[in-house]
Amino acid sequence: GNSVTQMEGPVTLSEEAFLTINCTYTATGYPSLFWYVQYPGEGLQLLLKATKADDKGSNKGFEATYRKETTSFHLEKGSVQVSDSAVYFCALGPLGKLIFGQGTELSVKP
Amino acid sequence: DTAVSQTPKYLVTQMGNDKSIKCEQNLGHDTMYWYKQDSKKFLKIMFSYNNKELIINETVPNRFSPKSPDKAHLNLHINSLELGDSAVYFCASSPGQENTDTQYFGPGTRLTVL
Numbered sequence: 001g002n003s004v005t006q007m008e009g010p011v012t013l014s015e016e017a018f019l020t021i022n023c024t025y026t027a028t029g030y031p032s033l034f035w036y037v038q039y040p041g042e043g044l045q046l047l048l049k050a051t052k053a054d055d056k057g058s059n060k061g062f063e064a065t066y067r068k069e070t071t072s073f074h075l076e077k078g079s080v081q082v083s084d085s086a087v088y089f090c091a092l093g094p095l096g097k098l099i100f101g102q103g104t105e106l107s108v109k110p
Numbered sequence: 111d112t113a114v115s116q117t118p119k120y121l122v123t124q125m126g127n128d129k130s131i132k133c134e135q136n137l138g139h140d141t142m143y144w145y146k147q148d149s150k151k152f153l154k155i156m157f158s159y160n161n162k163e164l165i166i167n168e169t170v171p172n173r174f175s176p177k178s179p180d181k182a183h184l185n186l187h188i189n190s191l192e193l194g195d196s197a198v199y200f201c202a203s204s205p206g207q208e209n210t211d212t213q214y215f216g217p218g219t220r221l222t223v224l
Contacts, residue, residue, distance in 0.1 A: 032209045038151075043114075043200060044215040051210040087151055096166055096207045097143070100153040 002027050006090050006101035013080055013108050021075040021104045023064075023090035032093040033057075033066050033073040038103075039086045047075075047088070080108045113137050114216035116201050122222045123191060130187045131219045133201030140206050141165075142184035143213065144176060147198040159184055160207055188221075196223045 007022040025033065032051045036044040048057030050066035050073065057064050062077045073090060085108045090101040114135045123129055135142060143166075144156040158166040162178045173189045188195060198218045204211040 030209070034212070036215075043217040044153075044202075046212050046214070049210075049212060089153065093209045093211075093213075095209050096141075096158055097155045097168075098145075098153075098213055099155075103151045103153075105151075 002031065002092055002094055002099050004090050004092050004099055004101035006088075006104050009087075009103070009105035011104060011106050013106070015082055015108055015110050016079045017108075019075070019077040019080045019084075019106070021088055021090075021106070023073045023075065023101060025071050025073065025090075025092050027071070027092055027094065029094060033064070034091040034093060034098065035062070035064055035073070035075050036089045036091060036100075037086045038089065044089065049093075080106070082108045082110055084108050114201055114203055114214050116199075116216040116219050118219060119217065120220050120222075122224065124224055125191055125193060127191050128187070128189045129191060129221070130185055131199055131201075131221075132183070132185045133216060134183050135201075135203040135214070135216075136182065137203055137205075137214060139203040139214075140181060141204045141211070142178065142181075143202040143204075144184065144186050145200045145202060145215075147200060147218070149197070153200070157184075157186075158207075165207065191221075191223045193223050196221055 034049045035047040048059040050057040053068035091098045201216040202213040
């Protein structure tokens, strides 16, 4: 079946630190992979996506590469800001629905 | 202009009541969804509709009944509310059902059952 596993949070970093949030998946077929972000009290926003193996998605300084050989889609950012504090969700997109990881809460301190 | 909107934002009600949540999208998308986010922030799909037709029903109790009067609207009616129904419910839409399609989410409706 299809599933997504994310590293557990919360993750606490100082401003300008390097961020990695691990995401691995199990999938049949050729799904797309997504990272969504949920800021406090808000809905989910698409952060980036990749639709096939070796694609790199990027947005707002975040990036992730679709690695079929390691079934991973790790999220990275070189220098986090306080405004990046949020919950980050990795998701798998087979036809017709999104399957989410459990979410990773990120807290960035000044 | 809000792309995907939901009403109400907050809903507090007693066990056993019936309530509805409304969702509208102005993106011209064909496919709409309902997701449930529990207290641990875990998100799970409940339903999806494509062009007003039910496509996915993820073993949701039949107390939950989605209704899609047109492509732009997908409402969720819940009968005989239970404590375990307390959650945040998100509506979403996408252009179609392709696995490359991005889903756009509404702001959520926080349902509290007392």
